[in-house]
Amino acid sequence: MTVRHVLLDADGVVQHGVRDPFALLRRWAGDRAEELGRALWAAERGPLRGQGDFLESVRRLVPSYADVDPDTLYESLWADITPSEATLALVDRLRGAGLGVHLGTNQHRQRGEHMRTVLGFDRLFDVSCYSWEMGTKKPEPDYFEIALERIGAPADEVLFVDDMEANVEAARTVGLRAEHWHLDRGHDVLEDLLAGHGVLLG
Known part of the structure; x- marks a missing residue:
């Protein structure tokens, strides 16, 4: 055919997308960058199928790992x-x-x-x-x-x-x-x- x-x-x-997302995460989360990254990508699995709201998960997770506005982190990693x-x-x-x-x-x-x-x-x-x-x-x-x-x-x-x-x-x-x-x-x-x-x- x-x-x-x-x-x-x-x-x-x-x-x-962002070439080196972990470089950005290290800027905000330091030694916890990889831990934060794993948490974020795990939280995205459901929303990729339309299950849950990923931005809400970002806003919930980020304050436990980094001193940065969650919306700023989201825009830098996913909207760039x-x-x-x-x-x-x-x-x-x-x-x-x-x-x-x-x-x-x-x-x-x-x-x-x-x-x-x-x-x-x-x-x-x-x-x-x-x-x-x-x-x-x-x-x-x-x-x-x-x-x-x-x-x-x-x-x-x-x-x-x-x-x-x-x-x-x-x-x-x-x-x-x-x-x-x-x-x-x-x-x-x-x-x-x-x-x-x-x-x-x-």
Whole structure:
């Protein structure tokens, strides 16, 4: 079957987040930075599936570890997002070539809404698959099943690109074509991967 849709991960593929979150945490929490980091990322697991409010968890946890306003910490770690201009240009080229281009990402509600509105991702992608809305997250197979329903295409017409091998392997088990790629590898490599699936942009 011909690839008619490209499903792109966000962090590491479409955008950069904070490069060294632990450096920021050490600024505020010192020797307890790693402990705070583990607590925060554990607290995010439920909200990634739409279970609970992550920002409330940040406000509850941070005062036990660091002398910093929790909202400041949240903004610095989760709202500091830099979209890749090269990836967004590629999205435009793909859409111009007649392909559906979609976003497939694990996000809690506040960060996903920031991406949708402040970064304008709802205008850039045909379908957005945010884990918090779907009640499941990558690499769970249900995530990809729901994504296919939203896109409205059979699995073998969808090429998924993600920077995490576990997510790529999970997508393949559901029948999607899938490739492992990260922004650091360069967009020439990504275009070669697309070409390997018959997506030729000239």
